[in-house]
Amino acid sequence: MDQKRDFYQDVFQVVEQIPVGRVTSYGAIANYLGAKRSSRLVGWAMNTSHKSTLSIPAHRVVNRIGLLSGKMHFSTPTEMEEKLIAEGHQISNDQIIGFDKVFWDPSVELTF
DNA sequence: TGAATGACTCGAT
DNA sequence: GATCGAGCCATTC
Numbered sequence: 001m002d003q004k005r006d007f008y009q010d011v012f013q014v015v016e017q018i019p020v021g022r023v024t025s026y027g028a029i030a031n032y033l034g035a036k037r038s039s040r041l042v043g044w045a046m047n048t049s050h051k052s053t054l055s056i057p058a059h060r061v062v063n064r065i066g067l068l069s070g071k072m073h074f075s076t077p078t079e080m081e082e083k084l085i086a087e088g089h090q091i092s093n094d095q096i097i098g099f100d101k102v103f104w105d106p107s108v109e110l111t112f
Numbered sequence: 113t114g115a116a117t118g119a120c121t122c123g124a125t
Numbered sequence: 126g127a128t129c130g131a132g133c134c135a136t137t138c
Contacts, residue, residue: 043119070119
């Protein structure tokens with residue numbers, strides 16, 4: 001399992017690379033890792049990230065439509081949108097407004 | 113060991 | 126254009 005942990009480490013590293021005021025999607029991270037089909041694993045990585053001592057800005061990671069699908073996994077269901085709002089984002093109906101504008105694609109920004 | 117689940121995504125109807 | 130179903134990979138019970 002330790003080897004599999006590297007996958008999480010990579011996910012965490014990518015999430016930490018997300019600049020403030022920008023967000024990305026699980027599929028984008030999975031695609032960057034070369035496994036866009038493993039988007040679910042990214043979600044699991046976020047779940048495990050909460051256990052990690054590292055502070056993973058999981059609130060900057062949403063599904064492909066900018067919906068806060070994982071807000072319910074935070075300490076409080078509103079913590080995710082609260083943090084996003086604190087970074088200057090606008091949330092409407094648990095969805096990020098202008099998601100296309102704030103979308104941050106690691107495979108493009110990091111120019112792998 | 114086997115089966116079920118999950119913070120997703122894409123394709124088909 | 127919108128809705129429904131199947132797929133994929135790793136972890137957990």
